[in-house]
Amino acid sequence: MAETSQGLSRREALRRSTALLGAGGIAEAAGDARFLMLGLLDLETRDLLLDGEKILGADEAKNLDAALARRLSGEPVARILGAWEFWGLPFRLAPETLVPRPDTEILVEAALTTVPDRGAPLRCLDLGTGSGCILVAILSELPHAYGIGLDRSLGALRMARHNAVANAVNGRAAFVAGDWCDAVRGGFDLVVSNPPYIADGLIQHLDRDVHAHDPRAALAGGPDGLAAYRRILEGVRTNALLAPGGTLLFEIGYDQAEPVRNLARAAGFADRGLTRDLAGHDRVLGFSLSPDLSSGHTDA
Template sequence: MTCPPGSTIGAYLCQAGQVLRAAAIDQPRYEARLLLAHALGTTQDALLRNPRAEVPAEAAARFGQSLKARLDHTPVAHILGRQGFWTLDLAVSPATLIPRPDSESLVEAALEAFPDPKRPIRVLDLGTGTGALLLAVLAERPAAFGIGLDRAPEAAALAARNARENGLADRSAFLAGDWAAALDSAFDLVLSNPPYIERDAIAGLMPDVARHEPALALDGGADGLDAYRAITAALPALLAPGGVAVLELGQGQRAAVEGLARGAGLEPAGCRADLGGIERALLLAKGGLAKKPFVGPAPAH
């Protein structure tokens, strides 16, 4: 950044937008507003209401550091330390995958499978990360209790923090463990967004992902299906009679994962597409659930 001392909000936004655009960053003006609002400790709306306001030197220095990190493809969520998901505001860190809007299709599928908000369901989130999936369901189902499990202790600790900050700590618990090895309980609903990227494909992902998000949350083995093999093998013991699992899929993985589920004695019960039309949320049942297909995104909540 070459803005002189005393430059205005408008000047910083203009120059930062140009720099980000030149670096082929998507939505450069939007990201410039996000980063400058963060540096100033204010909102994007406040920036736009007062573009002639001077940017103090301390905020300008913070903005310059944030911009430098973004040009190195550090995800915006890591720079801000926060990410919105469903109705929640979540802390994020390099120890966890950043929650994405596509994963909200799993929440929609889970809520449709358990439509009664007064029903006291038991929920398990395998590979909980930030706790996004579990906490979103708990926020909509006030009689539910859930456990989030993650192989990374740092992730389990972050999810517990997010539960506290969103007022859900009294109905949740978070543990570090290898998939379901630490559990000896049955659940009505099991959620999971497992690692599903083929190992050799990780290096070719967008730099924001390949260089800055944890390999533990991305690497699905040689064919992308290692985690699904472990999860589908464990689900018959984890699901209560009539229980439901909702698993996030990578593009084109539905048939393979349904095959693994059938081999474990589970019943595929439909798949909900994300907002891009990709089959994303696979629903599996352990007996007693009518096969009601999930074929597209639900109306905005």
């Protein structure tokens, strides 16, 4: 096996990359090798199929070898590429943003199921927007909706704004710096959030790809993992962020359904149901204002 990818064809380089990652203990070696090849060389799958004998250029081989070394060190493919796909859309990443994960698409699906008319001019709020993937995905499906993405990180907000432009929803999206609900007032038809929900003491036990490369601020949910939910529930209620008939939806950890439900009930919210992910794990909870609160609710 060659020491570098220099002089190899695309097809040979893909085989070598897969073998190197597999030998290095990477579980998804074939998929990771393919993603790196396609992303780094700006190729489509058909390019590997139809033009697989084309020899890599010197810079292409150098970049691929550097990326393989980073992957073997434990850096995720998405971090190496600086971009990832979510909801079929491209998203660039920053050090301050999480890598969008398929499980979070369940939150988008659940949000859309609450919308009886996708042509309505709905108002959406994404708390802890990060890369903006949730808000951008929702707006891509609701052509007349308008949304605000809120985050404490200016780096994340800059990337979210870029992603809104790249996905052609920037005319209907605004991004605001703030600490959860403090920077906004009501009323929104959809309020969504994938907040930090990992108990602080468990972060070190997550997969290396996560705890070593995802921003801690986007993971750490306090001693019991529920700190952000408490803040959001209180802020949504106090600042009247839900319009009448509006829905609040959370992504949750697999064992957090009952604790989050209890917090929501205590804060005056009614349960709108649980959605599970493809693995059967609890993933999304929906809430509305309890009737006694919503009857006196007015937009700020």
